[in-house]
Amino acid sequence: MNKIKAVIIEDEFPAARLLNRMIQKVRPEWEITVLPGTIEGAVSWFKENPHPDIIFLDIQLNDGISFLFIEQAQPKSMIVFTTAYDEYAVRAFTVNSIDYLLKPIHEERLLDSICKFERLSPSAPESQNYNIEQLLKSFMEKKEKQYRTRFLISGNKQCYLIQVTDIAYFYSEEKVTFAVTRDHKSHVLDFPLNKLEDQLDPQTFFRANRQYILSADSIRSIQNHFNGKAVIRIEPSPQDPVYISRDKVPLLKLWLNK
The missing domain is CATH 2.40.50.1020 (LytTr DNA-binding domain)
Structure with missing residues (x-):
């Protein structure tokens, strides 16, 4: 079985280090790479390296919002967002296999996201790009819904x-x-x-x-x-x-x- 490769993109080093330790605790066999929390740095890394199986991605990076990274890098990876948003704000970011973790991150919730990834990744690897496109579409476009007038x-x-x-x-x-x-x-x-x-x-x-x-x-x-x-x-x-x-x-x- 191939070793799972994970990437953490987080603009605060202490938060990245803590998340790295938490993932290593529950999945010590994973290969984890921590990238600088910038769109430019992350896009550059993805151009030069094989895309990982899963990305833990902070919504707000040092040089902009992480959706810009997604647009530019087009990662072929499952994505779990990490964010300080409240649950109501973050619902818009959850599409199909994409999950989110609210800060401060708890080990039980992290394990839920990892288990979801492990259930989905073997059966639907080709759906990941579609999910990302749907994510961007749901964020940028108006929903076909009747709103109060x-x-x-x-x-x-x-x-x-x-x-x-x-x-x-x-x-x-x-x-x-x-x-x-x-x-x-x-x-x-x-x-x-x-x-x-x-x-x-x-x-x-x-x-x-x-x-x-x-x-x-x-x-x-x-x-x-x-x-x-x-x-x-x-x-x-x-x-x-x-x-x-x-x-x-x-x-x-x-x-x-x-």
Whole structure:
């Protein structure tokens, strides 16, 4: 039986070293290569070396988002993403045999991904490129789905409609969800943000963090903040700053640049 070859592409060396140790513990017979966490370096390595059986790929690399690496390198490998995204954000990246690991990575979850790889790789090696293409397609293209176009709001004396196109952003405060329209008015909704997110067109709305879902038309600027985070300036301006994590900044920029 051929030795399984694995590659780790991770932009943080301590995280790469830890993942390497964890894989060696559960699969000591595997041959593991740790690459620098850059698109340029990883693409160069894949041009000069046989593609591995499996890649553990950080979504955010030092010089950009890892989907650019996939487009350029076209790896003939199974891919397991590693990411600090919450589960709702990362669902878009899971297609067929592609799995994901949320940081901090736990050994039990790592073993689940490895077992999934071992079940799939002997029976479907030729499907891997198709899966990657489907991944890119699902990320970049609009889904054929009917999204919400309006909300019926319950007022004190009557109900009234607001159109989704008039909404600048949604936010949650003390477990209450609000829709803020472009005329600076707030409306209480009967949906938590997680449920609301599934009803909104992802071409128009972006989940910035646990508290905010933003319309593209409401975003005025993205300003760098500490530790790779960013502050999004939106209009109408909310009372508190809207922060976005380091991992989500490149996704937001990619989304805005469509």
